[in-house]
Amino acid sequence: MNTVVTGEFEELLEVEKLRARLLNSQDGQDAFQTEREEVTSQDVLSRIENVILGIVLSLSRGEAPVLAFHSRSHWLNVRFHSNIGLHMGSDTAVNIVRSDCPSSIGRFASTLKVLSTVYKLVQSNTYATKRDIYYNDTQLFGSQRTVDSVVDDISCMLKIPRRSLHVLATSKGLISGDLCYQEEDGTKMNCKSSLTAVSVSSNVYGIKNIVSSAKFILIVEKDATFQRLLDDEFGSKTSPCIMITGKGVPDINSRLMVRKLWDTLHIPILALVDADPHGIEIMSIYKYGSVSMSFEAQSLTVPSVMWLGLLPSDIERLRVPKDALVPFSKKDESKLSSLLKRPYVSLQPAWEKECRVTGLVGASPRQDSVGGWGTPWTGCRSLNAKRARALFHSPVLRDPQTVHVLAKTWSV
């Protein structure tokens, strides 16, 4: 009995040490986050009025009004900082949207439409989803994607987080595990059910009273893997944890949620993604952010996210059968070569090595392959304890404590 208690105590101690270390490296980011939240409704209204005034003044001078947006698609506009991730530089290139050009006037009109909608929402202190805005004038926007992009552009242009624009987005992510919280409207959410997951809140900023005894957070790339882990009652078989999936490339709410949990709980966050370029990309988005949302990196990235697996080197180490591998497509190869140029990859030799291994293998485990190799997790599950340990002893996962904790608790 004493041995068991001592073991659990050591385990918790190791986790606490890891938390403390991760926290130390995040101090700068927290300060930035605090600064970002100080945008009042009056600020939002003033900034929109400035944009409108600029247009009116242009017209009064007989000039065609234009809107200038920071370019959100160029790596040249992005800087990398290990504590923040990918963030937009101060001297960024801008995209000009003209009002007198047939190819851009639609964008110009859409932007103004969204701006006026936001203005009203902020004035009346009400919220609308991007879907609501789209259905307000489907002919103008053409597709939901246009609204998404326009809202992000406005957020970037006004330097205001989307939440402050009173624009919400329907979440696509799911969350489950040892977690209870309260929505802004007072609704209590309990994610402890072992069978069904809860949708990530569309108002993450409004979440309060988070209660959890989870020891770690597990980000799962794919919804299928996530469901499989739920079915296998992964949470109840291991130490208490929180599982979250953004169902592929994560939406803003899933990323905000991960960030919120980190800010509140300060527990290790592990990413379980496919051993292919897209898996690495998705894990990087949680950890370091994306180019298009780099202007809001401070509220979206969690640089403490750790790459659990499945590592490309595991494919060889675990002797995954060749017929269970799917060769890379040209898109995969192109993605890999783009990954190798990323600043965060070149700064981390272990990542770089794994990426190069990915290139050498030139294939990823097939989803429906026999022998339980359908997903990284099912792959892990089919392994014996020795191989599982080998998986956790990855060179990227440089935290022996975490490995120790997981190796002991994750005794599938």
Added chain:
Amino acid sequence: MLTLIKQVIRLLMVTVHHSQKRQKGSGNVKGGLLVSVSAETAGSPSDHVCGTVAAAGYWCSECTFEDVQREVTQNLDSSISIGSPTDPEQLSEFLDRCGPLRFHISFQVTGRSRVSEGDWLKTEQLLHRLSLVHAQVEIYFSLKLNEAISQKIYRCRAHWRFALLGGCIGTESALYLLPGPPAGPSGQCTQLHPVPGAATPLLLPHSLVEMGLCGTISLLPAAALSPCVAQNPNWPAQLVDIRIFLYGPSNLPLLCDAEERPLSFLRDFAHLLSWKEFGLSGVRCSENSTEAGCLLSEMVYTVEGSEQSAAVGQTLLLFLFLQHSDPFCSQLSDFVVSEELLVQNLDRILQHNQERVKVALHSLLQCTLSGSLKRQKAQAKMQAAIPVILSSLSSVVSSSSSLAFRTTCLNSMKVQDTQELGITLKQALLEVTQNRFMPSRKCNNKCLRRASGDGDVDGSDHKHAPLRLEDSSRSLSGALDHKELGVEASHSQTGGESTTVKKPRVAGVSTHPSAHKQTHTGPWMPAQHDIPGLSQTQPTAAAHTACSDPVPRSLGKDNQQVHCSHHGSPALTQSTLYLTT
């Protein structure tokens, strides 16, 4: 007389055409063609009509015209005799401008002869049509009716030509008597941008082969839109009419007279193509004006539903060039006979090859009108977006509780309330979007920027007005000012080849035929200041405007007799021309 002149021109052009085919690629060599007629009609002491046709310069330097001379003299009517030009100075001036004389014939009709205005109008129209596809040749037409003189010069500047079929299509929209684009705040393009189609071989019906028409026949289409609105992408533009210009194998216009019925193939053309593909509801045959000052085409079609549009009306010029080659023809008479046979039976040939012609025209129209279709779609986008922009702007301003913001908005637009603000914003936005100017390399830009208070003519009247062709035409007609004349004078100094125009000029005006008419101070006179006896203090405008109508002119006294000659320089001396106004 008209028939004779037409006959001479035809023989001349057939000779030049076949000579060019042998030489290959001499289409860009410049030169001139002179047609001069002098008539003393009933009531005058000497009742006669004299005519001169001359060709000079390098465009026909390789031709031998003995056959033409022979053909003409052999078929002369008894009342017509070969003589000398009545106005040697005129011929001399012509040679000075166009180069060495290559061909010349003068003839005289003695006794009472009927000279109707319609005859000369037809000659003028023939020469005009000829000039469109022989832009490398300056064509001079002079008509002296008793003491009244009327002159026309058809010339196109060197850089405004489009080489095609060994000749050049003139690309100056004014050559086609078409209005230029509406005056705007920026430069305008007064040029056509022809799109050549693919030459389509035509099959000869058996009956024609049996009649002796042999060789290969093909149809080369080319099209151009006028006015060019490429530099003003946001101007609403709409195709208003289509004009067909049909040219025979020697690039001679077919010129269906008003009395003649147009080719049935051309009448069916309205139903031949699927117009909806080109964004048009349909076309219908229209009346071809044969009045003076109108360009005669073989067929005119009006685009249905274009009458009520406020958009800039565009004309589609559709050139159809027939090409014929018969290796067994070598004599001028053979060429003329086969060409006549071809032209007489053209309708049957076109009907026989209806599908081929349809495919060729469809493909060409797709290329030519694709830009118009894109423009229509762009216009639709603009029209859909502008109300959204305006309502969004008004919405924010109206619902704002910031006094400073609202006041600044109202003050900047110089309005009292938000309702006025909405109206003013709409006007301002429409103006800035419509007047967008995009310089294009292929377009010639005529800057119209008005220096403040200089009183120059520009499009400022249209600044807030919808773009209407009628308005612009009105503006053009009133835009012939002194600057314009000055430019033409400098143009003349460089022999019509000047590419740099330093003086400000009015776009869409300078190249208008009426401007041509007005700018000549004498018969083919090089420059105003070179005219002895013409006082610098004379009202130039009076001198210029006089030429648009026949004007009396006193001729030099030292005229020399010029006899029929060809090949080589004429023994002409420079004569001085005096202009009285």
